[in-house]
Amino acid sequence: MKNLTYLKFEVLRTLRNRRFLIFALIFPLVLFFAIAGPNKSVIVEGIHFPLYYMTAMASWGAMTAMLSSGARIAAERQIGWTRQMKITPLSTRSYFSAKVLCGYMMAFFTIIALGIAGSILGVHLSVLEWLKLVALLVVGLIPFAVIGILLGHLMKVDSLGPALGGVTSLFALLGGSFGPIFQSGFMLKVVQDIPSYWLVKSSQSVLSPSGWPPAQMWIVIAVWTLAMSRVAVRVYRRDTARVS
């Protein structure tokens, strides 16, 4: 793998950006302890609140981590570094892959940190259940990798901060990261078509009788990934064909 050196420096750059570390890691962690701590014995949607809230906060932080790759793309576009990379042998695919991998790396930090925090507050899962939970989160984050790339080409750096904050908050809120907002009815059906709902739902899926989420989750993730990819490709083409 010749591009390992390139990837190494991309990882280094990601880690050196403290701002995202704060929003993707510290915020969810602090909120988790502050809110799940006093409510350890509360039952939400059939599971213990710390488990629900651990997954909810991990989802929120991981979404932030994934979308932050968009901020890096936007910044590099703005300073003209993307064009500089285009006149190297680095393929566009490798460029985006490195960004997505860095997003996942940050997301992993968040997921692991919240897993540890959850254990501290008494969350008990078997090894298999832990692994399944992480796997469901990784899969559930795929649409957000694409949305990150899309936003990175859609926004300018100065508008990206609010845009990322807004998009992440909206997905987190509707998905139930701050507590389930719809218990039944039409609106529940609506939010069930949003990928973040299934991220937050991962722990319940793992503890469900079948041990796996319903087919709807896979469909929602696939549809969002494909749809967002199509938009991202269109925006990318428009962006690279711009008047220079």
Place this chain on the structure above:
Amino acid sequence: MSDATTHRSGIVLDQLSKSFGNVQAVSGVSLTIAPGEIVALLGPNGAGKTTTIDMILGLTRPDKGSVTLFGTTPAQAVLAGEVGGMLQTGSPPQYLNVRELITMVASLYPHALDVDEVLKMTGTTEIAKRSTVKLSGGQTQRVRFAVALVADPDLLVLDEPTAAIDVEGRRDFWNIMRSVAASGKTVLFATHYLEEADSYADRIVLMARGRVVADGPPTEIKAKVGGRVIRATLSDVTADELMTIPGVTKAERQGEGVTISCGDSASCDLVLRELLTRYPTARDLEVRGVGLEEAFLLLTADNDDGSGPVYGETNGRPDERELQ
């Protein structure tokens, strides 16, 4: 195995054209650059230099015509690491120091130079540990040059590499560039400074309004666009009398003042001496170069092959110019 023959072909632009909306940025540019040549693309803003360079690098797709780099397409040449470029924009990304940045870029190329060697060549060894966002204008340009150079490319393309730096930094930059180019690289650089093109290129390609308006050795191009104008307050002398001074290509009178066009600075010096000898009463003397932009406009409006002289009073219409 056909390396030698394909490399001999160098860079070939064939009838290259590109428009953006209603603006014809480049129209019908044909150019052949031999390997090892140092060519300046000289022209005012909006001449089509950057668009031409973007098409050479494969960043912009031509509407018509083609680019061949060492016998292949720009995309293939870029993939093979044969091309190094310094774009007009392309600031180094943050959260890296200079050495890390160059190492990262080097890792992308099949036959990159040693990072330490590149730092030494570009005079960036002392700032190797400095963050890329804490560099001065001149340092940034040298780092960007290192980024372009680390590929050890056969072709170096520099788009106005000294646009953002002071005079001293500019000189440093070109000295480095020249020592690098001495190793037989083909270099194409865009500039709107005649002095830079004159001092550092083997050949100048003059562009205006998307076309090549002149192409030749610096001395030839300088004679075309490096004209100077002397202004003075001087009564009782007719324009025709002034025309008898050797080296004067055009003379005009406006009230008390006269405007005398002469060739390059050397011939203008002679004209000035002769003028003061003949007419000691001349005062308010002012010598200035005809701006490149004005010279270009004359050249393009002229529509000839550039063989005629282009000196002339700056606001004179081309058809009023006197030929030598």
